[in-house]
Amino acid sequence: MTGTGLRELKKQRTRDALLRAALELFTTQGYEHTTVDEIADAVEVSQRTFFRYFANKEEVVFAVQDMVESHFVDALRRRPPEEGPFEAMRHAVRSAWDTIGEAIGQVVPVELHMRAYQMIESTPSLIAVHLRRSAELDEQVARLIADREGLDVDTDPRPRVAVAAFAAVMRVTGRLWGQGEDASVEAIRELTEDYLDHLEPALATDWRSPAARPARGRTDRTRPDAADTPEREAGAHTE
């Protein structure tokens, strides 16, 4: 597939140029206010050529995302088998963020990609596509996890369910991060860690006891909805 030298090089260049131009335009003018013609003009190719590199306008937005995702999947594959599912996913996420530059730096500056990510989170039509893609990734990850644990994904619902729950947390944080000020990698990394800490406790039924690791007690509401809830280690971040 990777044909001969010069031709291939030019193609690569055109593709990268289109990609960068598109992201630059999208992040400055907004996705919907940027036409494909503009992008093509910026790189001095015809609109038709744009569509030969990218199946549609959305695809160019998620091209980099693709790289990041397979970077994450690779990291997950490398986790030692002793780690439990959550542990493994969590470490994989962390390690993926830590080395994101290696994955995409050649094609696009990390900072531009971060801006692009924020743009996705604030553009309804892109959010939709983003969510569908995430769902597809979930499926892939579920199979991976099932393999690790020696389970059959078609028989045992637990891998899918666990991944779905994990991914849901990731999406919540992604959204919050997108709305926040700090567009840095560190910001989203920390937010993620924070929220993951809350996954299990949130699934307990008894939310009436003090925050944090809930004491497995009663479901008894003698306490008048005290607004004096100490902001303990709950979630004092955004806002």
Next chain:
Amino acid sequence: MTGTGLRELKKQRTRDALLRAALELFTTQGYEHTTVDEIADAVEVSQRTFFRYFANKEEVVFAVQDMVESHFVDALRRRPPEEGPFEAMRHAVRSAWDTIGEAIGQVVPVELHMRAYQMIESTPSLIAVHLRRSAELDEQVARLIADREGLDVDTDPRPRVAVAAFAAVMRVTGRLWGQGEDASVEAIRELTEDYLDHLEPALATDWRSPAARPARGRTDRTRPDAADTPEREAGAHTE
């Protein structure tokens, strides 16, 4: 807003006609192979008129879904406050399915809506929109749950996280149901119950021990209208 009689009646009729015609065409020919012109022609109005009733081609697909969702939200609002979050959501889902006819029957036959739902699940662009809409619903539900529990959704991450996990399960089942043969309401109802039973076990780290949890007392499945029955045996959620 709800202006005078005759005008309003005609509008209602046109809207319903467009809705039914659209769903009928979509479910038989497929979404992408149906043009807006076809729909408009079927009802003998201009294309422009179609777009005055529905902002875009997608909206007509989800118009009924809208009704179903608020039906569910209503059911959730009616759950007794003693029920825990999961318990309440679970019962609300069940009761919503049980009475879906009351919610949409006036506008569209339930069977057509079920076919439409399957079509959504098998049309990529619609899946995307569906997921975005679900995410929005999640947010609404999270606030509702937070209210029930006397929590602040901006301070405490647990409502959002819990709802996200719950909703994730719902989506997995929705997808599986869409791929399956049985398009009946009962089928998706049972599938949902089944999967929800696995939510918590899936979050335990140790998956190497035997499989899940044997039956909990779901003995009263035959009862059709269990809407406001506070089944006090939700021991399945303690843990």
Next chain:
DNA sequence: AGACATTATGTCAGCCACTGACAGTTGACA
């Protein structure tokens, strides 16, 4: 009932995403 204000609808022109077909150009390779 007649006159006037509202509002729904149709028509038309036009933008933009996207595609198939055909022709011209350029790199690969003997």
Next chain:
DNA sequence: TGTCAACTGTCAGTGGCTGACATAATGTCT
């Protein structure tokens, strides 16, 4: 260097969607 294959541009056309304007239907007031 000439031939072939692959890349690109141009053109025409479809489908979703919108603004502007004219027309027709309905509601309201006297």
